[in-house]
Amino acid sequence: MRELAIFITVTNTSPSLSWNLFDDIASLFHYEFMVHAFQAGTIVAIVAGAIGYFVVLRASAFAAHALSHIGFAGATGAVVLGISPVFGLLAFTLASGVTIGALGNRLRGRDVTIGIVLAWTLGLGVLFISLYRGYATEAYALLFGEILGISATDVAITLVAGVVTVGALIAVYRPLLFSSVDDDLASAKGVPVTALSIVFMAILAVAVTEAVQVVGVLLIFALIVTPAAIAVRFTSRPMVAIVTGIGLALAFTWAGLTIAYYSPHPVSFFITSLAFAVYVAVRLSEPIRRRIDVRWALSSTTAG
Amino acid sequence: MTDPAIIARDLTASYGARAIWSAGTFMIPSGSFTAILGPNGAGKSTLIRMILGQLPPAAGGLEVLGRPPRRGNSDIGYVPQRTVFDPELSIRGRDFVGLAVDGHRWGMRLTGRTKAAADTSASIDAVGARDYADRPLGSLSGGEQQRLLLAQALVGQPRLLLMDEPLSHLDVRNQGAMVQLITDVARERRLTVLLIAHDVNPLLPHIDLVLYVANGRLAIGRPQDIITSQRLTEIYSSPVEVLTDSRGRLFVVGLEEEVSHPHA
Numbered sequence: 122m123r124e125l126a127i128f129i130t131v132t133n134t135s136p137s138l139s140w141n142l143f144d145d146i147a148s149l150f151h152y153e154f155m156v157h158a159f160q161a162g163t164i165v166a167i168v169a170g171a172i173g174y175f176v177v178l179r180a181s182a183f184a185a186h187a188l189s190h191i192g193f194a195g196a197t198g199a200v201v202l203g204i205s206p207v208f209g210l211l212a213f214t215l216a217s218g219v220t221i222g223a224l225g226n227r228l229r230g231r232d233v234t235i236g237i238v239l240a241w242t243l244g245l246g247v248l249f250i251s252l253y254r255g256y257a258t259e260a261y262a263l264l265f266g267e268i269l270g271i272s273a274t275d276v277a278i279t280l281v282a283g284v285v286t287v288g289a290l291i292a293v294y295r296p297l298l299f300s301s302v303d304d305d306l307a308s309a310k311g312v313p314v315t316a317l318s319i320v321f322m323a324i325l326a327v328a329v330t331e332a333v334q335v336v337g338v339l340l341i342f343a344l345i346v347t348p349a350a351i352a353v354r355f356t357s358r359p360m361v362a363i364v365t366g367i368g369l370a371l372a373f374t375w376a377g378l379t380i381a382y383y384s385p386h387p388v389s390f391f392i393t394s395l396a397f398a399v400y401v402a403v404r405l406s407e408p409i410r411r412r413i414d415v416r417w418a419l420s421s422t423t424a425g
Numbered sequence: 426m427t428d429p430a431i432i433a434r435d436l437t438a439s440y441g442a443r444a445i446w447s448a449g450t451f452m453i454p455s456g457s458f459t460a461i462l463g464p465n466g467a468g469k470s471t472l473i474r475m476i477l478g479q480l481p482p483a484a485g486g487l488e489v490l491g492r493p494p495r496r497g498n499s500d501i502g503y504v505p506q507r508t509v510f511d512p513e514l515s516i517r518g519r520d521f522v523g524l525a526v527d528g529h530r531w532g533m534r535l536t537g538r539t540k541a542a543a544d545t546s547a548s549i550d551a552v553g554a555r556d557y558a559d560r561p562l563g564s565l566s567g568g569e570q571q572r573l574l575l576a577q578a579l580v581g582q583p584r585l586l587l588m589d590e591p592l593s594h595l596d597v598r599n600q601g602a603m604v605q606l607i608t609d610v611a612r613e614r615r616l617t618v619l620l621i622a623h624d625v626n627p628l629l630p631h632i633d634l635v636l637y638v639a640n641g642r643l644a645i646g647r648p649q650d651i652i653t654s655q656r657l658t659e660i661y662s663s664p665v666e667v668l669t670d671s672r673g674r675l676f677v678v679g680l681e682e683e684v685s686h687p688h689a
Binding site: 177178180284290291293294295296299302303305306307308309310311312353354356357358359362 | 476479495496501503505506508511513514515516517520521524525527528529530531532533534560562577595
């Protein structure tokens with residue numbers, strides 16, 4: 122966290138944009154912390170974009186959001202105990218993810234139950250913060266992300282976690298898609314739907330833990346849910362939606378990092394704002410796009 | 426003479442200690458069309474789940490296509506009970522039908538893409554859903570969704586088709602079209618069909634048998650034999666009257682929850 126303070130002072134010297142694109146890119150990667158930020162951001166965007174499709178398809182956005190908040194208590198608790206917040210974060214998100222997964226999609230009032238647990242764990246988080254004096258920076262980093270404070274070791278850990286999550290997603294791809302669309306039918310076909318629901322939430326827990334480094338627990342939606350939510354408005358082909366989601370998450374992360382580098386404002390603000398702006402633009406343009414589609418369909422039928 | 430599709434002997438269903446129904450003895454001939462009728466909560470879906478191998482019999486014997494029931498039996502096509510898909514569900518009808526081909530397998534589809542695509546298309550064509558198969562499932566009408574649900578059930582050439590209330594959320598015109606489609610497809614492919622319904626009337630011209638699940642028991646018979654005031658009074662152990670209107674539609678009167686609307 123001391124590193125973070127140093128990086129903040131570094132960024133405060135505010136590099137300025139020149140008209141030479143190559144110079145600008147070279148200057149972007151001049152500092153090691155920016156290289157690490159781009160590396161971690163890229164890994165996280167790929168993972169978040171991929172799992173986001175399933176989060177949207179399974180209508181589990183609230184569960185994803187809740188995981189990160191519950192993880193906050195774990196992270197602050199870990200700091201009080203003197204261990205790395207990542208471990209606390211992972212332990213809490215995994216435990217809550219597996220529990221939510223075991224409850225299954227069908228349980229009525231699942232979101233209410235999750236919300237109640239979430240409120241309590243956030244309360245725990247506040248207690249842990251107060252127990253650890255001089256903790257404000259660290260709490261701030263957890264809540265809003267600390268991508269500019271990522272070390273080479275962090276990048277390596279993120280890479281391993283990223284490979285594991287994407288690998289796991291590929292391994293369960295078809296049955297997960299099947300059970301996300303129709304639980305009942307998948308189960309009749311022999312898909313272990315409850316086990317799959319637990320596995321999915323466990324993968325999500327690891328993905329959330331990774332993403333917290335970039336955007337923090339409060340802003341996780343911007344990377345996991347928003348890109349996928351935009352993608353499914355354009356395509357109903359699963360693989361195309363996943364690839365589009367990954368592309369959008371990458372674009373938001375890279376653009377956010379670049380803009381933040383040349384400005385005094387936080388990276389998380391730019392990533393979340395870009396995601397929000399694109400989502401709003403897509404929703405607002407829908408009536409127009411529909412009209413174009415109709416006109417196109419009409420002209421093609423009359424032509425044929 | 427082919428073997429019966431389903432044989433049940435003294436079959437009992439229960440969730441934990443609570444018995445749903447018991448002493449179910451019946452035989453479903455191969456290639457027949459059976460309507461499963463009975464009040465809500467009587468255990469109609471329970472019977473389907475048992476045939477699918479998702480719920481073991483509490484007692485008695487059950488044979489499905491000559492063997493004990495087992496989960497993931499590819500000889501069974503299944504249309505689960507549902508209202509409609511979430512309107513926001515963004516997956517093409519074609520991808521949904523494709524999940525019936527190999528959605529139960531781990532990993533991604535790497536080999537056999539061409540065959541999977543051909544099987545999917547054949548199923549979609551068989552139910553006449555080609556025109557809207559590439560649109561998002563959630564954006565389709567109830568009738569279109571039911572056709573695609575039937576299409577996925579037909580993937581892999583099953584011999585037995587189980588449908589849980591495929592007509593419930595359709596209007597009268599769509600109900601008629603759907604029943605005709607099911608009948609045609611079943612005849613062409615020599616399928617045995619078991620279909621849960623609330624209203625027997627759209628099914629009457631097509632079905633061979635009616636299986637009643639009511640009052641903790643199962644009763645089977647030809648429609649004209651079983652949908653009578655006398656038989657239903659026996660089955661329900663309470664006075665039931667079957668009325669026929671001028672168009673030959675049957676109305677069952679006397680069951681507490683279905684007093685005023687068509688049912689049998």
